[in-house]
Amino acid sequence: MMRKITFWMTVMTSLVLVTGKAHQANTNHNGKEHDLLCGLLGAAVKKWKTTNHPGVKEDLAQAIFGNKNGKVDPGELQFPYSKEYSGNREVYCGKCHGNPEHYPGKSIPHDLICLCTVGTSGYPFVEHSSINQLCGKERKDLGCENCGTSSRITVQGWSTSGNGKTHLENTWNKIVKPCLQKGDTVNVDETLKKLAERRSSDGSPNWGSHHNNCGGHNGAASICVGYSGHCGTNNDYPQWWEKLEKALSTPNLTPTELNSTTFNNNPNHDYNDVPVGQAETSSQSMPQKAASAVHSPEETRTRLLSLSSNQQSSTSLTHPLLCLLSASFFI
Numbered sequence: 001m002m003r004k005i006t007f008w009m010t011v012m013t014s015l016v017l018v019t020g021k022a023h024q025a026n027t028n029h030n031g032k033e034h035d036l037l038c039g040l041l042g043a044a045v046k047k048w049k050t051t052n053h054p055g056v057k058e059d060l061a062q063a064i065f066g067n068k069n070g071k072v073d074p075g076e077l078q079f080p081y082s083k084e085y086s087g088n089r090e091v092y093c094g095k096c097h098g099n100p101e102h103y104p105g106k107s108i109p110h111d112l113i114c115l116c117t118v119g120t121s122g123y124p125f126v127e128h129s130s131i132n133q134l135c136g137k138e139r140k141d142l143g144c145e146n147c148g149t150s151s152r153i154t155v156q157g158w159s160t161s162g163n164g165k166t167h168l169e170n171t172w173n174k175i176v177k178p179c180l181q182k183g184d185t186v187n188v189d190e191t192l193k194k195l196a197e198r199r200s201s202d203g204s205p206n207w208g209s210h211h212n213n214c215g216g217h218n219g220a221a222s223i224c225v226g227y228s229g230h231c232g233t234n235n236d237y238p239q240w241w242e243k244l245e246k247a248l249s250t251p252n253l254t255p256t257e258l259n260s261t262t263f264n265n266n267p268n269h270d271y272n273d274v275p276v277g278q279a280e281t282s283s284q285s286m287p288q289k290a291a292s293a294v295h296s297p298e299e300t301r302t303r304l305l306s307l308s309s310n311q312q313s314s315t316s317l318t319h320p321l322l323c324l325l326s327a328s329f330f331i
Contacts, residue, residue, distance in 0.1 A: 027132050029124040029220055030115045033207045034135035036198065037115070038179035039191040041108040043248055045074045046183030052252050059247040063240035064180075066107035074180045077109075079172035085113070089158050090215030093224065096231035104208065104225045105239035109176045114225040115207075116175045118157040118167040119216030122147025127220045134223070135175050143170040158216055192245055204231070205241055 041064070048060040061070035065077075079085075085092070085102075092102045093114035104111065116135035124131050125139050125147035132138060139147045143166040144157070158164035200206045208227035216222050231237050 041179040042182035042186040059243040094214030094226040096237040111225045117171040118144045124220030
């Protein structure tokens with residue numbers, strides 16, 4: 001009899017532990033997605049600051065700024081609310097159609113805003129009592145103190161009908177900005193491995209496959225980002241995830257490569273031939289003496305401008321690197 005009692009006590013204890021783990025896993029909505037995106041953003045910023053490869057810098061700029069021309073210090077970026085996010089959340093976060101300026105996958109900060117901003121009436125906090133965090137932040141951190149209370153009717157989250165300025169600004173300041181500044185703490189190899197594990201058959205991250213509309217007004221599931229079939233460079237909707245792995249895995253150019261005629265004629269030489277998954281680590285870094293001889297991206301552009309001026313004194317310069325001389329920030 002005592003053996004039976006001990007057995008059932010063990011079974012019940014196991015059930016409680018399993019149930020407790022499941023419950024805990026659901027308390028942080030979009031938590032895993034945030035952690036991965038945050039790590040990728042930090043890694044992209046760190047690499048963007050140190051790479052001397054123009055092609056790599058452009059693809060990292062797409063992930064950080066939402067365009068290839070980004071040039072300002074990412075850590076100093078300000079949230080462009082009035083210009084960028086006064087529109088429909090469903091269009092911004094769930095459709096690559098009809099809006100080439102604002103769409104899912106344009107940049108990592110943009111997708112973090114879609115995944116981590118409170119929705120109508122305080123979703124996801126008002127749907128399940130177990131959800132007490134969104135992307136690792138509690139409701140009070142995201143300007144949603146009344147979410148889940150009798151006062152939630154006054155909560156205007158970002159959705160198809162509400163702009164939720166307070167919530168958007170809190171998401172930027174409490175979630176996106178720290179990610180822009182965490183590059184030194186990111187394990188690039190581990191982060192790229194996690195991204196590879198989360199890719200769907202079409203290459204897009206699988207958290208972007210949603211039957212919901214990602215409008216923020218239809219439950220916790222609508223606090224999402226969705227990459228539709230129209231998303232992609234070929235459809236004029238460049239995606240940060242299309243070339244990020246290769247950009248993070250491409251080492252700096254050597255002095256010989258920088259001074260070669262082939263590179264001067266084609267600054268993206270061999271970039272597309274670099275295998276994905278060989279992220280540069282500290283053990284793979286160039287020797288200090290050699291690294292000191294590497295030209296910075298600015299020096300490279302100056303050299304190319306000089307070369308082109310000598311060769312084409314009567315024609316205007318249309319080298320692809322000129323796009324790096326101007327910058328604007330559109331997430």
